[in-house]
Amino acid sequence: MIEFRDVTKRFPDGTLAVDDFSLVIPSRRITVLVGSSGSGKTTILRMINRMVDPTSGSIEIDGQDVLSLKPVALRRSIGYVMQNSGLLPHRKVVDNIATVPLLKGVKKKEAREHALELMDTVGLERSLADRYPSQLSGGQQQRVGVARGLAVDPNILLMDEPFGAVDPIVRDDLQNELLHLQRDLDKTVVFVTHDIDEAFKLGDQVVIFRKGGIVAQKGTPAEILADPADDFVASFVGADRGRRALHVEETPTGSVLVDSDGRAAGVLSGSPRGTAAPSEAKAATVSVAGAPAQGEDAS
Ligand SMILES: Nc1ncnc2c1ncn2[C@@H]1O[C@H](COP(=O)(O)OP(=O)(O)OP(=O)(O)O)[C@@H](O)[C@H]1O
Numbered sequence: 203m204i205e206f207r208d209v210t211k212r213f214p215d216g217t218l219a220v221d222d223f224s225l226v227i228p229s230r231r232i233t234v235l236v237g238s239s240g241s242g243k244t245t246i247l248r249m250i251n252r253m254v255d256p257t258s259g260s261i262e263i264d265g266q267d268v269l270s271l272k273p274v275a276l277r278r279s280i281g282y283v284m285q286n287s288g289l290l291p292h293r294k295v296v297d298n299i300a301t302v303p304l305l306k307g308v309k310k311k312e313a314r315e316h317a318l319e320l321m322d323t324v325g326l327e328r329s330l331a332d333r334y335p336s337q338l339s340g341g342q343q344q345r346v347g348v349a350r351g352l353a354v355d356p357n358i359l360l361m362d363e364p365f366g367a368v369d370p371i372v373r374d375d376l377q378n379e380l381l382h383l384q385r386d387l388d389k390t391v392v393f394v395t396h397d398i399d400e401a402f403k404l405g406d407q408v409v410i411f412r413k414g415g416i417v418a419q420k421g422t423p424a425e426i427l428a429d430p431a432d433d434f435v436a437s438f439v440g441a442d443r444g445r446r447a448l449h450v451e452e453t454p455t456g457s458v459l460v461d462s463d464g465r466a467a468g469v470l471s472g473s474p475r476g477t478a479a480p481s482e483a484k485a486a487t488v489s490v491a492g493a494p495a496q497g498e499d500a501s
Pocket residue numbers: 213214215217218219237238239240241242243244245246396
């Protein structure tokens with residue numbers, strides 16, 4: 203579990219990037235930070251691995267204050283995937299993936315072998331191993347970025363708009379692969395995006411920011427869709443335009459909240475079957491399959 207407590211970040215030039223931010227990020231789930239540009243999402247992400255340190259407040263990973271951990275060691279133990287993949291242009295794919303293990307002293311042969319296995323994991327042909335990043339498509343480069351993020355077998359994977367620069371079809375593929383990976387590898391993923399559709403697709407927990415870094419709402423996608431906190435959230439998630447107008451469909455296993463595209467947005471429980479209408483969903487317990495269990499904190 204990662205916990206932000208009353209965290210504020212003011213940069214030396216006076217910019218208040220994060221103001222009194224608190225959040226619990228459950229282990230082995232995907233938490234998505236989504237919202238306006240400049241609302242502090244990247245700064246929050248970077249405070250987890252000490253690329254940025256808070257001005258006040260605390261950030262704990264499994265009860266340990268990150269400020270008590272050495273920044274370099276912490277950074278090398280947490281996966282980080284960024285937009286445009288951040289690959290080193292003069293290094294082959296396999297060496298890009300092996301960068302951090304090599305820095306940590308893993309033998310070259312072993313690091314390369316593991317890198318090839320990671321190429322399998324993220325759906326890259328091993329025949330691409332000796333290419334340079336510029337010889338790959340954007341989607342392939344992002345997969346290399348994900349493989350590199352996984353190379354130290356981190357418990358935590360930070361992803362800063364990792365799929366922002368690829369076309370919608372490739373993006374959809376990469377999102378699906380991330381969901382599969384998460385199911386198989388059980389990482390704690392913190393994911394930053396501008397795209398609310400991406401946030402709802404990937405997030406077990408979604409945190410919506412408004413301008414000024416204020417948290418407008420946090421919850422499971424189903425909770426947010428069923429009960430937007432205010433007009434800003436309703437507009438941001440499209441609920442006000444009916445784009446996501448929710449209705450309840452009965453299935454053999456219970457009541458399922460379905461959006462206007464026919465996608466299941468969540469499962470309703472706590473209301474008698476057949477009686478839950480969208481407006482009543484507020485009163486019901488809404489949960490998304492795979493959402494964090496209460497009190498779970500192991501990583
Ligand atoms: N090193 C820095 N020095 C001064 N101000 C900074 C620095 N890094 C970020 N900021 C400012 O802090 C605020 C939050 O930036 P941040 O990058 O965290 O937002 P964001 O929500 O990730 O934005 P985007 O979605 O556009 O990437 C912005 O006003 C930004 O200009």
